[in-house]
Amino acid sequence: MNRCPDNTEWVLYATGEVPLRRRRALASHLEGCQACHREVQAIERGLAALETLDREPPVRPQALEMLRKRLSVAAARKAARPGVLARVYPYRWAAAAAVIIAVALAYALVPSTDRPQSVPGGTQAARMDEAQFEEEIAEISTEIEMLELGALATLWEGGNGSNGTVPESINGESRRPWDNFGREISVPG
Amino acid sequence: MTERTGDSPDVERLLVSFAPRVYGLLLRMVGRPDVAEDLMQETLLRAFRSMGTYRPEGKFRAWIFRIAVNLARDWIRRRPRQRAFALGDDGDETSPPLTPAADSPPDADTLRRERARWVEQALARLPNADREVLLMRYYGDLTFKTIAQATGEPLGTVLARAHRALKKLGDMFPGESHEPMP
Numbered sequence: 001m002n003r004c005p006d007n008t009e010w011v012l013y014a015t016g017e018v019p020l021r022r023r024r025a026l027a028s029h030l031e032g033c034q035a036c037h038r039e040v041q042a043i044e045r046g047l048a049a050l051e052t053l054d055r056e057p058p059v060r061p062q063a064l065e066m067l068r069k070r071l072s073v074a075a076a077r078k079a080a081r082p083g084v085l086a087r088v089y090p091y092r093w094a095a096a097a098a099v100i101i102a103v104a105l106a107y108a109l110v111p112s113t114d115r116p117q118s119v120p121g122g123t124q125a126a127r128m129d130e131a132q133f134e135e136e137i138a139e140i141s142t143e144i145e146m147l148e149l150g151a152l153a154t155l156w157e158g159g160n161g162s163n164g165t166v167p168e169s170i171n172g173e174s175r176r177p178w179d180n181f182g183r184e185i186s187v188p189g
Numbered sequence: 190m191t192e193r194t195g196d197s198p199d200v201e202r203l204l205v206s207f208a209p210r211v212y213g214l215l216l217r218m219v220g221r222p223d224v225a226e227d228l229m230q231e232t233l234l235r236a237f238r239s240m241g242t243y244r245p246e247g248k249f250r251a252w253i254f255r256i257a258v259n260l261a262r263d264w265i266r267r268r269p270r271q272r273a274f275a276l277g278d279d280g281d282e283t284s285p286p287l288t289p290a291a292d293s294p295p296d297a298d299t300l301r302r303e304r305a306r307w308v309e310q311a312l313a314r315l316p317n318a319d320r321e322v323l324l325m326r327y328y329g330d331l332t333f334k335t336i337a338q339a340t341g342e343p344l345g346t347v348l349a350r351a352h353r354a355l356k357k358l359g360d361m362f363p364g365e366s367h368e369p370m371p
């Protein structure tokens with residue numbers, strides 16, 4: 001290995017976290033590289049300094065006792081407050097029955113809607129229905145108009161028709177229905 | 190070391206067994222024994238309460254130490270002036286190498302305690318992020334890869350922090366020799 005490895009790799013080397021094969025390569029590089037050798041020595045001095053710290057400093061017994069108590073309380077609370085499923089479990093049959101009843105009620109109470117039947121060639125059929133509908137509307141309109149004219153004629157006859165209050169014709173049509181009988185009546189489109 | 194999370198008493202015992210190391214990490218992070226004790230309790234309680242969120246594929250220990258580091262960070266963020274080792278967080282200031290005084294011949298125990306105190310002070314001079322990596326490595330016995338997984342940071346970032354922190358510590362203690370970490 002000619003090139004010096006990254007300095008961070010020397011951290012892994014010094015702490016023993018490098019795979020064996022790589023470790024051998026690094027060790028062989030160290031033998032011929034003073035700069036890397038100094039680098040590793042500095043890292044090792046840092047690690048040695050760290051080792052002077054007490055790894056398990058004594059904790060006050062009161063603090064440990066307090067910790068145990070708090071853990072016990074937390075454990076008791078955890079045990080007393082089971083999860084949702086655990087709470088529902090004793091009432092599982094009642095819950096199942098309630099769900100079935102609710103579904104049945106919903107089915108019974110919600111009105112069923114009749115959906116339109118699909119017709120083969122639906123678009124053509126719809127156009128034919130529309131034309132037929134317009135014809136029927138025209139006939140009904142004609143009948144209504146005839147009835148209206150009849151009523152007006154009755155009024156006109158009853159009032160002698162000479163006082164000029166009722167015109168002879170409206171839009172070229174006589175107000176007397178018998179005058180219009182047999183004429184083609186235009187139906188507004 | 191493998192940890193199993195089973196019955197509640199077992200879990201409680203397991204968590205209590207972590208107390209000294211978690212306390213050690215917190216003490217080096219916040220610098221106050223009383224606060225470190227409180228945070229240690231809070232760490233292990235939180236771990237117990239949120240045991241359901243623990244992912245078995247990760248290391249249980251790494252998860253615990255991650256909680257501890259987060260709590261310490263929160264405490265430092267909320268009360269930065271309360272840190273006992275509030276010596277600046279930039280880590281750029283260089284101090285003269287700390288060596289024992291030569292005029293009083295100390296016994297080995299006194300020397301060890303003194304050296305530990307100097308290391309604590311040197312650690313306190315490191316940036317928080319760099320110090321966290323070293324403390325998780327040392328108190329949690331975690332590999333840098335595991336630390337990277339636990340913190341969600343790239344391995345390269347974790348290693349760069351460790352390298353920076355170890356070099357600074359090494360420069361402060363020129364006479365130390367290293368025995369590999371267990």
